[in-house]
Amino acid sequence: MCGTCGCGEDDHITYRKPGENNLLHSHEHHHGDSSHVHAHDHSHDDHGHQHGHDHAHDHSHTHSISLERNILSKNEQLAERNRGFFEGMKIVALNLVSSPGSGKTSILERSIREFGDQLLCAVIEGDQQTLNDADRIHKAGAPVIQINTGNGCHLDALMVNKAMKQLDLKQNSILFIENVGNLVCPSLFDLGETKRVVIISVTEGDDKPAKYPTMFETAHLCLINKTDLLPYVDFDTARFKETALKVNPQLEFITLSAKTGEGMPEWHNWMRKLKA
């Protein structure tokens, strides 16, 4: 269903690869003009459907249904399908979540350049607009597809399912799913990932886990990026970790800098262990 107006169409979501001008799936979709009217005439006159009694009689009944159904169950079912595919193909799928500007794409560029061939990386990029990130990943040398969510604030399992079918994923590879930059909404939507990685940069406040706990609670690994800037900012790494561990005692941490390369071997090892 469309996330903008709730109409029945698939969505305003596009899936593109770098260098492709035409959308892979263009959904012609108009709001507010007359092209979207579904008129169908419908006549009951000749159905021969009269009831044989003429006293007005309302036959409507109200039933209560106990459902107890999780509202996100559809997304979760599809996420499990994705997860099954990843397991079958021995693909490690990492859902990368963070605020905008934490350096997700820079970490991926450096990872692809340093160990992309060894780890067989592919990338699904999620942003509201533009192919910019996909272009950067393409230049770094990995297969990539860009999902533009339009007004959507997060990726969901269906978007990932559609995107990964166009990526020709290899067995034993790593699939990076770079979520829309947003520390709130993506935490609710399972994509079928193997692990969830939350990224924070030292230019952000070290109280982020207290302010946005859901994201840290659902993550497995936290990358602390831009450590080269530590001398210039007030970020207290120890205090940050302590706060994050209160929310999620199982959370692991790697401090790194996508600029200088510090911490990249640890990040590499963490992924290699998942593949083993």
Place this chain on the structure above:
Amino acid sequence: MHELSIAMQIVEILEEEAKKHDAKTVSAVHLAIGTLSGVEPDALKFAMEEAVRESVAEKAELHYHIIEAVAVCENCCNEFKTDDYFKVCPYCNSLNTSFLKGKELKISSLDIVTNHS
């Protein structure tokens, strides 16, 4: 912002249930929302007003049941109420705690109106 997609999921499930039971309309819906579900009840209420338009649930009474979070300590086995993710056990100060309640995001029940007996 994700509340609109949640609202649309709710309406989709209601449409399915109505079809399954051959019902024309849904007259009431009971939603259970945990305080730590990640959904803001007011935002969801606002989104639901839009999402139910021209659906089987357009005229349904919507009931929102807020579920307070309860955690249990794995260390001393005590249960305690909590209103955030810093679920430190008040009895033994352990952080080794997990949620029992408060993350619900579900349709508990619905009333449907059918035209047959």
